[in-house]
Amino acid sequence: QKSGRDLVAGARYVDSRDNMRRSWVRFLLMEIGFDDTKTYQRRKFIRVDASIPSRIFQDSEVVIGEARLVNIGIGGCLLESAEPLAQGQQVTVEMSLWRILPTLRLSASVLDVRSDPETGLALTSLQFGAMDSGQVKLLGNYVINMINQSSAV
Secondary structure (H helix, E strand, O other), X not given: OEEOOEEOOOOOOXXXXXXXXXXXXXXXHHHOOOOOOOOOOOOOOOOEEEEEEEEEEEOOEEEEEEEEEEEEOOOEEEEEEOOOOOOOOEEEEEEOOOOOOOOEEEEXXXXXXXXXXXXXXXXXXXXXXXXXXXHHHXXXXXXXXXXXXXXXX
């Protein structure tokens, strides 16, 4: 299917019913929140629950010194912080699981900002910008680490 200048394609994993029940593909998809009830998603990339300390920069200046990524995927993340950002703002998000993975800095744009009614904290949806292959690989490691942490519980 054509979407602007991009082409979007779907795929289906097909195997015997017994193999499907035991498949690592099914397990992985369920771990990141995809199941039979979610055959249509507005979001292009599924996110996994996370708790990753982060900071937000604009140019080289720290805009938010203490924040936390509460979910993350290949296309973006949800940031929880005391200070809100402005919709459309271009920032750099720095995430760090310092004893597990190297610090990762990615350009991002603010898609949406809302307040969490329970905590009063700002919840900011960020969409990641262009990445080089090293950043993509490291981001994938962050996502896999979060999947492994959630499946250990």
